[in-house]
Amino acid sequence: MKYLIPYEMMETMRNTNAWMGASARAMASYPALAMVPNPAFKMMAAWGEVTERSFDRMVVKPDWNIGSVVGTDNRDHLVDVETAVAKPFGDLIHFQVQGRAEMPRKVLLVAPMSGHYATLLRSTVVSLLPDAEVYVTDWHNARDIPVSAGKFDVEDYTLYLVDFMKHLGPDVNVIAVCQPAPLTLAATAYLAEEEPAAQPRTLTLIGGPIDPDAAATDVTDFGRRVTMGQLEESMIQRVGFKYAGVGRKVYPGLLQLASFMSMNAETHSKAFYNQVMRVANGDAAEHDKHNKFYDEYLAVMDMTAEFYLSTVERIFKGLEIAQNKFTVKGKRIDIGQITTVAVKTVEGGKDDISAPGQCVAALDMLTGLPDSKKASYLEPEAGHYGIFAGKSWRNNIRPLVLDFIDANAADVAKPAAKAKAKSKPAQAAGNEATAPEPATTDKPTLKAVK
Template sequence: MFYQLYELNHAAIAPWRAYADSMQLVLRNPVNPFSHTPIARAIGAGLEVFERTTRRYAKPEFGLKETKLTTGPVSVHEKVVWSRPFCKLIHFERALPDRHRADPKILLVAPMSGHYATLLRGTVETLLPNAEIYITDWTDARMVPVADGRFDLDDYIDYIISMLHVLGPDTHVMAVCQPSVPVLAAVALMEENGDKYAPSSMTLMGGPIDTRINPTGVNELAQNKPLEWFADNVIMQVPFPLPGFTRSVYPGFLQLTGFMTMNLDRHMIAQKDFFMHMVKGDGDSAERHRDFYDEYLAVMDMTEEFYLQTVDAVFIKHSLPKGELMHRGHRVDPSAIKSVALLTVEGENDDISGLGQTEAAHTICSNIPQDMRHHYVQPDVGHYGVFNGSRFRSEIAPRILDFMRTHAQANRGKSPVRGVIKGGKSA
């Protein structure tokens, strides 16, 4: 019933949002002689804060229409190259000039953890001048009819393997946060089966490979509650008239509530600052706030089976690092990975995936040669700084691209990057 009440509350407030919108137009109309007075700006700012706080945020667009190569700007076109009920694979197709060098082909696996794949817009934008980017665009579970079936952790792994088959040889897979576990599992299964489409390299960024190491608040919550508690308290049925009516899901608004409460004071201050920016007429700062929260507050639901299996296997039982993760009745063996190069990236101040949790992949992937593995810790960044922002653009992305070029199939054995790097220095 809680999901239904949430939807009912949203519908009940709709007339007030419409009124707030119309009053903003009146107060900000340049023909209105009071539009530039302090009191009109204050009332208009308050109305916008109310409207933005109570609205439902739609799935954002990537909006990447152009990228800049060394030879100049070229257009970019989004093309769906693979599709299943719960995911589409989008290729950011660049209009490349003739004789352009062969860039790394990257399968960028976006997290299915409440936000849309557009959360990685900055990641794609940074890599696009130097790589062919394909990204997983996960579907909001409440928009998938029950007739389309279930989606669980096994299906997630199967989707990744299927996408790697579609992309063909010499693909580099890159997982951001949550997908680190299923991506590593998919690669292990492919290597064990001698799959010729196993990727050339695997990059895991801020992922929960072993959450027993430096557990964060997110990890401790899962450890302190039995799986039955999650099933009883956070799983709800999609209400009518949504396409996924009666599907059992973990609602995105609950995940967002958890994220917000982790740093509630920061979000409250951001809203206050947004209000003051509008009152003072600081349009640039207000627009940056809108851009960030338009993305951050757009959330999606996850299927019950995927969510509960992930909580159980990754955060409660630690199945992968213990060698107990199962895929359709078969044990996943990370030591089977021998020919796929491994790069792990962590943020020094990550409060979601603690320092060392991703690096644990090197321990369980014990048969990857030393000259095909590499670990990097980025100083002074949190979770989102691992895949977005100025540090990602200037320090992390160049390392990822260099690693992929080094370990492309054509370049195997040529001056590989070695060792573990922390804070930009070899260790």
């Protein structure tokens, strides 16, 4: 019961705050009050609107909301989200562009399982759709998975990635964003040993903690300070009776969100205050910048307890990936067995989650891979989010990643890629999709990041 009561209390607090916001909005918007020229009512209604929306979003899975892609034929092509592989803890989904021939580039985006839904990569998907067939790992909220489905830890996660890669075939180009980078590297090494013919063509690791000890951050410091017992006591709860996963031990999304918000409490407080003022003054809109960001940021999901705890214990504390001693089902996975997959690392100079040095450490571990198949890139002014979804991704990183994929593509794919380069830039869902040529060159050689 001690793990169940806190979960129900957190959900009760969230529900109460949403109710308070709705009540304040309804009461302060009562038509008769318009006869009283008091700005306090307008402020109260604005506070209620922002509060209700914020707390309601915490239990809603965002929609991908990608309507169409403009192709090289200058026509709009509708986008359907299809499930390619269905599994209890996560699906492999495909963004099927109607009426368009299959693109020569095939990309698997491995989304993080770190509190937010895979839709956090929406802008990344939008930017890649005009130039590639895009697949994404769509992880499920643990609170919705019955206990009968069993456990899900870092080994299970790795085997899920193995199955997804096998399904897509050896011509797939894998891009792992943040948290899954170490396990994606392990999954590729697993295939190199067990089924070499199923290995992906390229592997791009973006801002991932391959070696957490390479550069200290608040995340790594926290991992060193606390014991596993302290983590389990303070972070793990059981799903309440409201959800299908009742009784499952999880690291709750609401608790994760509290941690996210506390890291930049002043910034978030100011953002919410400014939004209340905009609503009160009539300057806010349904899909303005604030709502667009926080509708996604506040939508959180529960992680299974075993996945969270095994990640901390084995990836951050035990350094099993960094020291090349990670095991799956009792068998050691040797990163050095990767000999044919081209590997690129991307880091942000201002990344305070996975600091520069943590991700590029992967290249030193690839002892069996020739330097001609290794590449790294450091975006000096980019933070963690910017290296996969912000301006730095659109203008610099995305073109380099596509060039890296094309440089290591089979001969059959290269003519199509060259022909596409001569066509007019395409756009997807109203956002810029094809970025200008980057100012920084990117040579496929191993570079040391200080």
